[in-house]
Amino acid sequence: MVKQPTERGGPKLLSGGNPQIPKGYGNEPVEAYIAAMPEWKSAAGRRLDRLIVKSVPGVVKAVKWNSPFYGMENDCWFLSFHCYAKYIKVAFFKGEKLEPSPPVPSKSPGVRYLHVFEGDFNEAQFVNWVRQAASLPGERM
Numbered sequence: 001m002v003k004q005p006t007e008r009g010g011p012k013l014l015s016g017g018n019p020q021i022p023k024g025y026g027n028e029p030v031e032a033y034i035a036a037m038p039e040w041k042s043a044a045g046r047r048l049d050r051l052i053v054k055s056v057p058g059v060v061k062a063v064k065w066n067s068p069f070y071g072m073e074n075d076c077w078f079l080s081f082h083c084y085a086k087y088i089k090v091a092f093f094k095g096e097k098l099e100p101s102p103p104v105p106s107k108s109p110g111v112r113y114l115h116v117f118e119g120d121f122n123e124a125q126f127v128n129w130v131r132q133a134a135s136l137p138g139e140r141m
Helices: 027-036 041-055 123-135
Strands: 060-064 067-073 076-083 088-092 112-116
Touching (some): 027 060, 041 088, 041 123, 076 123, 088 123
Antiparallel strands (some): 060 067, 067 076, 076 088, 088 112
């Protein structure tokens, strides 16, 4: 059982409420990250994860740099997300190639972001982007 961040010995929350979870591959570290997400973000993280898994059969998961990553093979990723104080930032690593492109630009070439706020989420558009992103070559990291 993953301890909540408020329980003694649970994961530490970093700046903006992002959980500090040890690096690891597979579902378990991603589940630990999602369980440690504060407030409404935990339910939103479960929803994001469920939609990704449903939309991309065989998706590979990991936690790296205190963020869940999703790809088609280890160390080759199409998406990650990260907690901030008021929203969850979803990074599409080849987001500029998606139609339509996710709304938030990045300083990194090709990357586009989706900011997920409490109660504000277009599930159909997210699933569309996830499927498109998974069909592109992933980013090696």
